[in-house]
Amino acid sequence: MTGSMNGKVALVTGASSGIGQAIAAALAKEGVKTVISGRSVQGLSETASRVKAAGGEVHAIEADLMDPASVELLVTDGAAAFDRLDYVVNNAGTQGEVNVVADQRLESYEEVFATNVRAPFLIMKYAIPHLLRQGGGAIVNLASGGGLVGVPGASVYCASKHAVMGLTKVAAIDYAKQGIRVNAVNPGGVDTPMLRKFFESIPGDDARAAARAAFEATHPIGRLATAEEIADAVVFLCSPKASNIVGIALSVDGGYVAN
Template sequence: MGLIKKDKEMTSMQGKVALITGGSSGIGQASAVAFAKEGVKTVITGRSTAGLEETASKVKAAGGETTVFQVDIADTSVIEKLADDSAAAYGRLDYVINSAGTQGEVNVVADQRLESFEEVFATNVRGTFLVMKYTIPHLLKQGGGAIVNLSSGGGLVGVPGASVYCASKHAVMGLTKVAAIDYAKQGIRVNAVNPGGVDTPMLRKFFESIQDEDERKAARASFDASHPIGRAGRADEVADAVVFLCSPRASNIVGIALSVDGGYVAN
């Protein structure tokens, strides 16, 4: 009995606090619910008031406790305050999930707009970097913690027509690996989760940016078929991987790209 009790104590996440960016929909929302089931309190950020309210409702239904902040992490002026407010919400900060992201547009390289490039990098790269920069001191106060950055299969391989998105997600992988090395000895584990196609509003919007209907349908069918499992992933499947990487069960996992992609990258 003593051994069983000790094992439960070692794997418990009860009472920990997680900051989740991009928590108003998709993987961020699913991660908030998954953390709630583990007894983790969450601070959720996003741009959509309605989406944040929906996430908060789902978290509470799962027995969790949450605080929401309406924030656009592309806005550099708010991120330091967000980090401070997130740590203050429950008196600590243990996990940081960088789930906020934008998909950009589908176009060959020469036809990509500079405005789209700047928008994608402001959120996916600069936002992720600044959230890490300003939350890491709070994690260090707790003696460590975990950061999970949402990269993508497009952060490991190229996806036709998605040069800007892929470049941003490759950059997220670079940030993840170096942060992992920088802070491993100080008790902060930094990893990335790399989903393939996941049926989220962002993925649907990505394909909706293709103007020609026939091209759009063909692109989506081809993308779905590129996953050996035979289907797009679900947000909750990715969320389970996010929670695992934060848990004590992942104590020796540092600096990895965990593909949750139905075999997409292996194909």
């Protein structure tokens, strides 16, 4: 980005592994100082090492996004870490259970919505005043292909990600004239530790291989995305190169939604 993001500060949630870790490292390569949050101290340490290896400055905060007070404190401490805040990446999320609607548990619903919807809402609520002090900035919410189409067995997850899209669109309208661009990135399947753990939970080598192959086949590109491919899209939406992009759902899904 030719130094256009150098010295800016980003808050990245869910940064202890997978997509969040890749986003923090990708931002660091552009000269962005990163505040990373997550629940795994070991994971945050690994991410901090990747950020430093990319030449970036990093501040890690252990936070539980299920706790509204912890969310508010995360934003306050995050903005204070480098005395400013320019970008917010709401990446943390949970998949919940795979089950038909009538068999979904209320406890799972509450956990998914607290993590996937309430937490990004509160982070935007508390972070936007900090962005306004800098004259603007960018917010990128990690939604999903499941925020644009229905996925069998994932009613609660899809509902939460559709809600993220609603938050994204309205926040984009609310703050566009004040210099804050709000957008969403909507991944399809991404080859992350979380997804690999899901496939590993399927008993039997043949069954595991068949399940992964079937999932990959739903993506016209014929493979899953890498975490780095999602991170590149996030960096682009934060950057000045996306200066006229407001309120969109950027699908980075190998054609999953188009299929």
